[in-house]
Amino acid sequence: MRKKHVLLFLLLCVLAGCERPDEEAAEVEEPPEQAARTRGVVHLDQDAQAAIGIVTGKVTTSPQQEMWERLGWLVVPPGQQSVVKAAATGFYLPAIGESKMTVGTAVSQDAPLGSLQIFLSPQEAAQLVVAKEEADLVMNQALVSQRLAEQQLEKLERGGSTSIVAGKRLLELKEIIERNRVAYKEAQEKLPFLPSEPYADSLNLKSVPVKSPLTGLISTMHVVPRQLVVQGDPLWTIEDWSTLWIKVPIFEGDLPGIPHENPAYAVLPGTLSVEQVERVMHPQPTEPGRRTVDIYYRLKNPRGQLRPGQSLLMEIPHGKTEMQATIPRSALIWDGMGNAWVYLQIDPEHFRRQMVETGPGDAETISIMRGLKQGETIVTSGVQSLYGEEFKSDLQAEDDD
Template identity: 25%
Template sequence: MSILKNLFIAASSIVIVALLYVLWTETQQKSSKAAPSKSAPAIAHSKTTHPVHESDLNIIELSPEAVKRLALEFATLEVRSMPRSRPYGAEVVLPTDASVIVSAPLAGTLRESPGREFPEVGQSVRDGEPLLELLPLLTPELSVLTHSERIRVAESKLAVAQAQIDATGQLQQAKVQSEATQIAFARAQRLFKSGVGTKQAVDDAQAQFESASEAFTAAQARKALVDDINLDAEAGTLQPIPIDSPLQGIVRSTLVQTGQMIAAGAALFEIMNDRVMWIRVSLYVGELDELSTSQPARLTLLDGVHSEQDTIAQPIAAPPTATPLSAAVDLYYEVANDNHHFRPGQRVAAHLPIIGEAETKTVPWSAVIHDIYGGQWVYEQVEPLKFVRRRVEVGWVEEGRAALLRGPAVGAQVVTAGAAELMGTEFGFAK
């Protein structure tokens, strides 16, 4: 019994010592946490009165050093006479002469131009650049002529010969006509100088002479073009005819392949010039009298928000078009597209100027900032070093100034440079 009693006393002593050690450890931890930090407190250059959501107003107070570092700039909200504009949905379209389909002048076989690959869709081409070659007839080096090919050779020779004969006859006729009108013009001048003829007779003779001269020049050009088609007397073959690009642009579509036999007049490829684009704006016919259609239009993205990337489009005289079912008429504008920024079929927002100006509250456009929900705000300086975010509604932007439909009172000082930094300070993602 004495041994058990001693063991019980020893175990109780160990438990009591362990409990005392745990209590001492907890006391040391609490005291270390409660001890004040000896490091120097951080100096805050900006502070807010209380954390709020973005829809609530908040007063931002900056230190003089923060204002100096941010280089804040201010402007006074004032009333000005502002030109007005109205946004409309618009479509980017190609001009009527921007797309050309190149056709084969004669029947024959297509092949690639020496040192060039077959033109691919989207490839940029220059004006007069050779894209393909046309072999009007098969040469003995390429193939042995069959019976049907010999018939085609004979038909081609006849067509070329007939074209050359017609060109020669037209050139002679144009030459005789030009010489006759020249003689008549000289005679009319002599009669007028002698007092027998009239001024009207001289003018008529001069017009006939100039018209005949133009016809003679065109006949010479046609004769030279036909003469470039050389006939091979030995095999009855023709030299390859280069197919050049008629304008500078990009290949929009190709309708043939190399080695293909094609007929005269068959479409080969289409070249599109997108360096100049048209903007078609559809609007309700009842609003047409309210707009100044002779002034340029501002092009923005579909959200209608103005930016430095906006493009100015000039009005042009285009064929009138309309949509009877929607009582809409179309206005056309022209814009340069050297950087290929616009594409056919692209939708944009066109801000058209309205006749007359309006007296409205305005601020510099740089003072307006946007939140993640599209809301528009400005920062107003209510006291030195204190700023408040105010909601505004921008009606339109012209010449770097925003017309406000609602906002702070006239005379308020708004921040024009550094507003984004103030928003970062207010919502905690900047210091």
């Protein structure tokens, strides 16, 4: 009898245990509103929509140029890069206040970059001493000859002789005086570039200043302070990045189909910002064995946030125009997988997230290849806030955990 009671009790416990998971499942069942959100539908009343700035609009159509997606690279335009080279052999000395000049330093045109302290070999020093002595000799001889000629000229003029011989002598003396003046001046002009007396063991000549040929940034440094450089050695590479070119390789057979007058669009690296760029007529021949030719577009870079060598996604016009669904770029939202979405208004208080395939566009609008039709109502402003509302419950659940 006792065993029957025990078996009956165990049977009841087993039955109770089997029913318990169903009860727990009923307790954790998702509410209808949350289940709808997981399917990409968000419910917001009119007040909530106004609070987060929801604005809706109709999907329209507009003629869109057929576009190709190509990869381009930023390059420095011709004439906006300069390699500063040493004008003489010597030691580089930084300009006052420019001792910390390095890669990325901004410089202005004709700004002092430093100077070159001329280095002389023993043979060059000896040659300069000889040249200095010759210049001094020429100057002294010119002064003596000029003084003697002036004395003779003065006597002839004071004597008042009017003979032909005296007149010819006057002209000769005046010529001698003028030649000596020229010789003295020429020799004197050499002195700033020659050593001065008394001569020391090492001759110190006047430094040669080095200035920036253009306004830009130092992109490469080839020299450090007190370094000895030879005439013609590169010192710095200076580049102007205020405007860059985008180089895009195109198959030579496709080149005639790209209109010159139509702008292209560049997606800036690291952002979703799109810039309209104009074609640069910079024709280049096709290299043998290479079936592509480079075309160029001009891109302004006033803040210097872009760098030569960066790649950009380009949308290049090609072919004829066709009518396509068009929406504002503000209506798009991108997920972490690179997919584009919009919010389609189902009724005045419900919005469904809809995946779309984007096409070409401009800085303000973008065409939709698939996912939308003309006349449908979508959210054009407040998309980020609506996206947050859709996943708000998930974030709260994570915080509770």
